[in-house]
Amino acid sequence: MNTTRRDLLTAALTATGAAVTTDLAHGQAHDHDHDHQAVPSDPALRVKALESLLVAKGLVDRAAVDALIDTYEHKIGPRNGARVVARAWSDPDYKRRLLTDADAALAELGYGGLQGEHMVVVENTAEVHNLVVCTLCSCYPWPVLGLPPVWYKSAPYRSRAVIDPRGVLREFGLEIDENAEVRVWDSTAELRYLVLPERPAGTDGWNEERLATLVTRDAMIGVAKIATPASGDHA
Amino acid sequence: MNGVHDMGGMHGMGAIKEDKDEPVFHATWEGRAYGVTRAMGGWRLWNLDASRFQRELIAPVDYFEMSYYERWITGLVELMLKNKLVTRTEVETGRPDEGAAVRTPTFTADKVPGFISKGVPARRDVPAAASFRVGQRVRARNINPIGHTRLPRYARGKVGTVDRDHGVFVFPDTNALFLGEKPQHVYSVRFDARELWGEQASRRDTVYIDMWDDYLAPA
Numbered sequence: 274m275n276t277t278r279r280d281l282l283t284a285a286l287t288a289t290g291a292a293v294t295t296d297l298a299h300g301q302a303h304d305h306d307h308d309h310q311a312v313p314s315d316p317a318l319r320v321k322a323l324e325s326l327l328v329a330k331g332l333v334d335r336a337a338v339d340a341l342i343d344t345y346e347h348k349i350g351p352r353n354g355a356r357v358v359a360r361a362w363s364d365p366d367y368k369r370r371l372l373t374d375a376d377a378a379l380a381e382l383g384y385g386g387l388q389g390e391h392m393v394v395v396e397n398t399a400e401v402h403n404l405v406v407c408t409l410c411s412c413y414p415w416p417v418l419g420l421p422p423v424w425y426k427s428a429p430y431r432s433r434a435v436i437d438p439r440g441v442l443r444e445f446g447l448e449i450d451e452n453a454e455v456r457v458w459d460s461t462a463e464l465r466y467l468v469l470p471e472r473p474a475g476t477d478g479w480n481e482e483r484l485a486t487l488v489t490r491d492a493m494i495g496v497a498k499i500a501t502p503a504s505g506d507h508a
Numbered sequence: 509m510n511g512v513h514d515m516g517g518m519h520g521m522g523a524i525k526e527d528k529d530e531p532v533f534h535a536t537w538e539g540r541a542y543g544v545t546r547a548m549g550g551w552r553l554w555n556l557d558a559s560r561f562q563r564e565l566i567a568p569v570d571y572f573e574m575s576y577y578e579r580w581i582t583g584l585v586e587l588m589l590k591n592k593l594v595t596r597t598e599v600e601t602g603r604p605d606e607g608a609a610v611r612t613p614t615f616t617a618d619k620v621p622g623f624i625s626k627g628v629p630a631r632r633d634v635p636a637a638a639s640f641r642v643g644q645r646v647r648a649r650n651i652n653p654i655g656h657t658r659l660p661r662y663a664r665g666k667v668g669t670v671d672r673d674h675g676v677f678v679f680p681d682t683n684a685l686f687l688g689e690k691p692q693h694v695y696s697v698r699f700d701a702r703e704l705w706g707e708q709a710s711r712r713d714t715v716y717i718d719m720w721d722d723y724l725a726p727a
Binding site: 336429 | 515518519526541543550551560563593609610611613615616617620623624626627628630658659674677694696701705709712715719720
């Protein structure tokens, strides 16, 4: 059942074609007692060769790949989530719908779909601070936040968010009151989580569009709060 | 499987490295790797759970050495080889074997917007008995399957409380191995941080984990 290291190596190496011979990752020496060889350092070449092969075999439509990339580079990202948060801050009925039936409430704004088919929105308050992680891989609410940043997918965050969330938050510059609850959501199933941050003071009378400019991706993951805008800040 | 991907609670992974001006893709190849993997999913020869399992099978040393999209590509190549979509020679040379069949891609650019807006729902509208109810105390089973599971090691054997019932979903443990969807209830289970980590955790803190019916027993 296991993919052996040699199988993987073969798959990885063979995909590079001519680059196989010399190009080991970072040029680092490795402990040969473990029968280990590094993966080739040129994934760019490997991916290019693979795409060419798949296009030549009629398995991949290059234009579809272009369209997928374009979607996440230009169309879907944290501005979507910011719009949702601003609406929830402005409209108590919308907020109630968002917290009780997130899929329907998000669909009202046109959001849903891939890696956000089943959404849950959790609210930060003075008593509860929510933090989202995927310890097993990299699950993340794409329709509202786009693709995850590298740190979210990385071992340091995935390993520590559940065992030491306060330490993780401190690393992001956020100290949570010891009397408040830090509530960690480990995205182990096909539910995707979005944090509804607290509306900062000093924003009375702001319209949704202006409120949305304050909302950050990190606040919607739960590793940040939203700062009170400096007085005279007319975004 | 008890692999290194299941890293909740591990120590020694270092500091979290934030990049304030991070692009969506760090290099052109990352976007291509992402797009090609998605496009190949369009053949529907495997599923999300199988893709995850394939990446979990990457040997630990390699897992940590590879960047995120290198893992995607490595998993993709393995899935394509298993499904005989490509041969090792083809992957080596980057060219189709002589006489290889040429297909016509079904997942074309015009299908992309619909695919993204619809997604791939994992909820199933089928009747399934819920073995647990909201508010019930439950214990995560101590299972150590060699195959795919979404029950993280740090929760096994621990006692929590069902916080909500998310409805009926495809069961990844069987789906990843193409043994059927086995639809069943998924619950959000609340664990006190101290139940998971002992006295070093704050008595205030909690961890909510989504768990399938088969992962749980009454406590």
